[in-house]
Amino acid sequence: MERNSNKKTLALALTFLVAAVALLGAQTKPKLVMFFSVGGSGNSLKSSAERFGQLYGVDVEALLFPISEVNQKEVLALSSRQGTPDIIAMDDTWFPLMSGFLEELRFPKSFYENFIPSMLGTFRTPGAGGRQYGIPVRMGGEVIVYREDVFKAAGIDPLKLRTWEDLYAAGQKVTDKGKKIWGWVDGYNEPAYIVMLWLSLMGSYGQDIFNADMTKTVFNTPRGLNATQMFIDLTAKLATPDILNYGYAEEIEALQNGSAVMGQLWSARYSAVDKPGLPSSGKLKILPIYPYGKDSGLKTGIDRVNGWGLGINKYSKNKEIAAKFLEFIGSYDEQLRLAVETSNSPVLSGIFKEPSYIKAVPVSKDMESAMKDGIARPMHAKWQEIEGAIAVSLQKAVIGELTASEALAKAESDANKILGK
Amino acid sequence: MLNGQTRDQRYAMRFIYPALIYLIVVLFMPLAFSLVASLFKWDLIGDTAREFVGAGNYIDSFGDEEVVKSFLVTFKFTAISIAVEMLLGFFIALFLNRKFRGNKIVRVVILLPMMLSPTIIALTWKLILNADRGVLNYLLEVVFGKGAAQVWLGKDFAMASLVFVEAWMNTPFVILMILAGLQSISQDVIDASLVDGTSRAQRMVYITIPFLRPVILVALVFRTTFALRNFALPWVLTSGGPANLTNVFSVELYRQAFSYYHVGYSSALSWILILVTFVLSVLYVKLTLPREDAGRG
Numbered sequence: 001m002e003r004n005s006n007k008k009t010l011a012l013a014l015t016f017l018v019a020a021v022a023l024l025g026a027q028t029k030p031k032l033v034m035f036f037s038v039g040g041s042g043n044s045l046k047s048s049a050e051r052f053g054q055l056y057g058v059d060v061e062a063l064l065f066p067i068s069e070v071n072q073k074e075v076l077a078l079s080s081r082q083g084t085p086d087i088i089a090m091d092d093t094w095f096p097l098m099s100g101f102l103e104e105l106r107f108p109k110s111f112y113e114n115f116i117p118s119m120l121g122t123f124r125t126p127g128a129g130g131r132q133y134g135i136p137v138r139m140g141g142e143v144i145v146y147r148e149d150v151f152k153a154a155g156i157d158p159l160k161l162r163t164w165e166d167l168y169a170a171g172q173k174v175t176d177k178g179k180k181i182w183g184w185v186d187g188y189n190e191p192a193y194i195v196m197l198w199l200s201l202m203g204s205y206g207q208d209i210f211n212a213d214m215t216k217t218v219f220n221t222p223r224g225l226n227a228t229q230m231f232i233d234l235t236a237k238l239a240t241p242d243i244l245n246y247g248y249a250e251e252i253e254a255l256q257n258g259s260a261v262m263g264q265l266w267s268a269r270y271s272a273v274d275k276p277g278l279p280s281s282g283k284l285k286i287l288p289i290y291p292y293g294k295d296s297g298l299k300t301g302i303d304r305v306n307g308w309g310l311g312i313n314k315y316s317k318n319k320e321i322a323a324k325f326l327e328f329i330g331s332y333d334e335q336l337r338l339a340v341e342t343s344n345s346p347v348l349s350g351i352f353k354e355p356s357y358i359k360a361v362p363v364s365k366d367m368e369s370a371m372k373d374g375i376a377r378p379m380h381a382k383w384q385e386i387e388g389a390i391a392v393s394l395q396k397a398v399i400g401e402l403t404a405s406e407a408l409a410k411a412e413s414d415a416n417k418i419l420g421k
Numbered sequence: 422m423l424n425g426q427t428r429d430q431r432y433a434m435r436f437i438y439p440a441l442i443y444l445i446v447v448l449f450m451p452l453a454f455s456l457v458a459s460l461f462k463w464d465l466i467g468d469t470a471r472e473f474v475g476a477g478n479y480i481d482s483f484g485d486e487e488v489v490k491s492f493l494v495t496f497k498f499t500a501i502s503i504a505v506e507m508l509l510g511f512f513i514a515l516f517l518n519r520k521f522r523g524n525k526i527v528r529v530v531i532l533l534p535m536m537l538s539p540t541i542i543a544l545t546w547k548l549i550l551n552a553d554r555g556v557l558n559y560l561l562e563v564v565f566g567k568g569a570a571q572v573w574l575g576k577d578f579a580m581a582s583l584v585f586v587e588a589w590m591n592t593p594f595v596i597l598m599i600l601a602g603l604q605s606i607s608q609d610v611i612d613a614s615l616v617d618g619t620s621r622a623q624r625m626v627y628i629t630i631p632f633l634r635p636v637i638l639v640a641l642v643f644r645t646t647f648a649l650r651n652f653a654l655p656w657v658l659t660s661g662g663p664a665n666l667t668n669v670f671s672v673e674l675y676r677q678a679f680s681y682y683h684v685g686y687s688s689a690l691s692w693i694l695i696l697v698t699f700v701l702s703v704l705y706v707k708l709t710l711p712r713e714d715a716g717r718g
Contacts, residue, residue, distance in 0.1 A: 072679055075682060079465045241575060245551075392664060396664040
């Protein structure tokens with residue numbers, strides 16, 4: 001009786017041992033965890049992560065969340081020194097906040113050579129000896145998209161639209177408030193969206209945002225005022241009265257259903273707008289230049305390059321595989337595949353000339369030409385807070401609570417208060 | 422030697438300890454932590470150095486224009502929505518307290534909004550109120566013509582829309598409370614007043630309202646505390662916009678905590694909200710409940 005019981009105990013112990021060994025064995029297989037933003041960006045990057053997993057026999061967990069949740073989850077993981085997620089997906093403005101928690105990338109120089117310099121520079125610390133902590137994987141610039149057929153009917157030659165003033169006049173011509181057809185559209189319901197247009201306008205009127213050492217904002221100037229006035233005119237006079245509630249989904253819908261004739265669009269979203277099978281298919285084109293301010297002294301506008309990059313969590317236990325994944329997703333072949341198959345906005349300059357990409361995105365030449373002078377958004381650890389303050393002042397100006405000059409003064413004063421904290 | 426009562430109490434405490442420990446871990450410890458955090462200048466990311474500032478965060482909040490404005494917006498939102506909810510709730514409850522055919526069905530339908538998730542409600546109303554594609558504007562244009570459409574979430578109507586949806590969502594709670602109160606009024610009291618020849622208005626003033634006072638107080642306290650810290654509805658419906666016109670305190674608090682990661686400052690803001698809610702609740706109780714010594718000679 002007692003011997004029987006001992007045997008049972010031994011068998012049970014052995015079963016536990018085997019299970020434990022099996023579990024440990026299972027855990028030794030490397031696993032890469034990463035969070036992406038839900039939507040076009042996330043789908044594209046996730047497809048690359050899954051392909052990497054299949055090719056290299058790595059378990060990949062690529063989870064999609066709304067952009068704010070990606071940010072929150074990553075910030076909480078990094079600030080509590082957790083190793084998961086291994087790959088840190090960053091919107092360009094998050095980089096100054098997160099760089100201290102990222103592993104420095106040490107790829108051979110040749111790896112970096114294909115990247116568009118302004119995009120690669122977004123994930124490098126400033127200064128001559130800047131260190132690379134991330135690579136761009138889905139970035140684009142702001143481009144002006146318009147309905148070719150409506151412009152033609154209104155007698156507007158898009159190639160003659162070179163300044164923002166030209167653009168505004170064209171917008172006025174096609175706006176028909178009675179029929180609810182608007183000459184301007186953009187995303188406005190997030191501080192980052194509303195400030196993106198303003199930033200691009202400021203650049204296109206030759207106005208800097210910060211002083212050289214980024215200790216103070218310097219945009220409350222006559223040029224800044226011209227840019228801000230143009231922002232208000234476009235928004236308050238040419239767009240739907242509901243424009244401040246418009247996100248990118250609404251913008252895309254308005255361009256597709258024809259209630260908006262022209263607008264600013266992140267280049268990576270173009271393929272979401274010009275979808276086959278819609279009445280608007282093939283009619284939405286991109287201006288080959290980014291417009292500049294009339295009296296700015298510039299010959300071309302300066303839009304803001306923005307988008308997603310990837311870095312490696314400093315506390316990850318899978319840094320080597322993570323680096324391998326970055327090398328994979330930044331490779332020419334994978335970037336070309338992503339651009340052609342998932343409409344990913346290319347971060348390698350050569351891809352714009354690839355026949356397969358040109359075939360998939362016929363406006364790619366205009367897109368590249370419009371973005372060629374683009375610069376990064378301000379890289380400051382407090383940018384998100386500053387952006388929030390600027391957005392509120394701009395909204396107040398749009399609804400008529402402040403004039404352009406009052407809004408500009410208030411935005412600058414608020415921004416400097418934040419910098420001084 | 423322990424007496425029987427003490428022994429019973431000790432025995433009973435064994436059943437209370439698990440719940441008490443749970444409360445300490447999930448409620449009191451985080452509260453204490455946030456109180457300590459509120460005394461530090463502490464950002465979760467960026468400049469993460471912690472610096473003891475004492476009451477600095479509390480003092481800063483009074484000089485923070487957006488925080489002060491968000492408080493005013495919150496009070497406006499709370500005051501109007503509570504007034505609407507209490508009045509509507511009271512009269513609908515009176516109506517539902519009457520006997521009529523289909524009463525039970527009407528009760529179920531009226532109470533439905535209370536059972537839905539605030540986020541789903543906000544998303545649904547956001548679609549209904551959409552100026553360009555919303556059902557409301559479509560119907561208004563069909564009935565009244567083109568000029569009838571409005572920008573419901575724009576500068577002129579955003580607050581009104583927010584109050585409307587809040588009232589739509591929470592009036593059923595007030596109805597439920599007051600209806601329960603109405604049904605607890607003894608029929609004998611009503612009958613006696615009828616024998617005395619009271620009018621309907623007199624019965625309302627001298628019987629119904631005094632009997633309902635404790636119920637109204639509970640509904641008022643609940644609704645006020647919930648409205649003061651309402652987050653889901655304003656966040657989803659307007660995100661505080663346009664131009665911060667509907668930026669209620671909890672949205673501002675969320676932004677400070679989860680967009681800018683100011684842990685210390687946002688902890689201070691949350692303690693201010695707790696204090697305001699507490700003070701208002703005490704004030705309600707003091708003002709509404711009859712004083713215990715009232716009537717004593």
